[in-house]
Structure formats: structure tokens, C-alpha cells
């Protein structure tokens with residue numbers, strides 16, 4: 142049996158730290174790749190088209206919806222965001238582990254389409270700390286931050302639909318927890334192999350750090 146790539150879907154309220162965690166995870170794990178979404182949101186200070194997002198206008202986004210180009214899409218904080226179908230289906234079929242950093246609506250769409258997906262929800266340690274992180278990040282206008290904090294109340298209530306919840310209080314602890322979820326998913330695959338050579342082939346997929 143060829144190794145089918147895993148799909149890890151990570152959601153969190155804005156400012157909880159998911160992008161920072163995913164970036165750190167990717168630096169530690171060469172088997173993982175992150176899918177770059179499309180959005181109608183304007184780029185923030187250091188963001189580059191094609192790196193953080195593919196930044197497109199709403200008409201182009203709507204044309205992609207009509208063409209069936211998105212695996213999932215949703216309106217989040219007043220902007221449209223979507224995961225390109227081509228970006229993930231081929232990679233997973235080719236045995237690559239893919240991470241999606243998307244909101245809860247997209248995550249639940251993915252779980253319906255692809256029940257093997259592993260859904261991970263990142264929580265901040267408190268509402269106060271969430272607000273402080275958004276303010277310290279200094280990338281969004283006060284009105285945008287207020288909207289994101291209001292939406293966070295709804296988003297957090299969706300955590301119960303996820304397979305795992307990780308609390309991002311101390312960064313290194315949360316990163317360890319995230320690595321453990323990814324690692325366990327791969328170990329599950331190894332343990333399902335029927336013969337010894339398949340077990341050793343499967344073990345090659347697991348980083349030994």
C-alpha cells in the first residue's frame with residue numbers, strides 16, 4: 142500500500158498563534174508542506190503574494206468558486222478565503238503530508254469531504270492574552286482587531302468539533318503538542334502495515350529528531 146499523505150487542518154481565533162506555530166513546525170519537519178490559500182483580503186505589511194496568500198480580487202475569487210477550483214472556501218472577518226483543490230489533492234495522492242491553516246467553517250467542510258483529515262484547534266490561554274497578541278502584532282487597525290476578537294467567541298465554541306485542542310500558552314509546549322499529533326498520525330499508519338518490509342518503508346517517513 143502506498144503511503145497516502147495526511148491532511149492536518151489547523152484552526153484558531155485570529156491572534157492565537159497558529160501561523161507562528163505552523164511556521165516553526167515546518168522548519169522542523171521536511172515531510173510537511175503548507176497549502177497557500179487564496180484571499181480577497183489586502184496584504185499586511187510584510188506579506189508577499191504567493192507566499193502568505195495568493196491575493197486576488199473578489200470577481201476573480203467568485204469566478205474560481207464557480208469553476209469549482211476550491212476544495213473549501215469561506216467568508217471570514219468580512220473577506221473571502223479558499224483552499225485550491227489542485228494544491229492539495231495531487232499532493233496527498235502523491236504521499237505528501239499537507240497542513241491547512243484555515244478557519245473553522247473550512248475545517249468542517251474538509252472533514253465532511255475527507256473524513257481522514259486530522260482537525261486541530263489552537264486556543265489562546267485567555268481572552269486577555271488573545272487581545273494582547275493581536276495588539277502587540279500591530280498589523281491590524283483597532284476596528285479590525287475588535288471584529289476579530291468578537292468573532293473569536295464564536296470560533297472558540299466550534300473547538301468541540303475538532304479532533305485535538307492545543308493551548309498555546311507557552312510556545313515551546315504548544316509546538317511540542319503539535320509535533321506529537323503529527324507524529325502519532327504517522328505512527329498509526331506504521332502500525333497498520335501488515336509485513337516487516339512495509340513497516341520499515343513506512344518508518345522512513347518519520348523524522349527521527
Ligand SMILES: Nc1ncnc2c1ncn2[C@@H]1O[C@H](COP(=O)(O)OP(=O)(O)OP(=O)(O)O)[C@@H](O)[C@H]1O
Nearest residue numbers: 153155156157158159160161274278309310311312
Ligand atoms: N505562545 C505565544 N506566546 C506569546 N506570543 C505568541 C505566542 N504564539 C504566538 N505569539 C504571537 O502572537 C501574535 C499572533 O500570532 P499569529 O500571527 O501566529 O496568530 P494567528 O493565529 O496566525 O492569527 P491570524 O489568524 O490573524 O493570522 C504574533 O505576534 C506571535 O508572535
Ligand SMILES: Nc1nc2c(ncn2[C@@H]2O[C@H](COP(=O)(O)O)[C@@H](O)[C@H]2O)c(=O)[nH]1
Nearest residue numbers: 178182214215217222223224242243244247
Ligand atoms: N476557510 C478558510 N479560511 C482561511 C483560509 N486561509 C486562511 N483562512 C483563515 O482566515 C482567518 C483570517 O486570516 P488572516 O490571515 O486574515 O488573519 C484565519 O482564521 C485563517 O486561518 C482558507 O483557505 N480557507
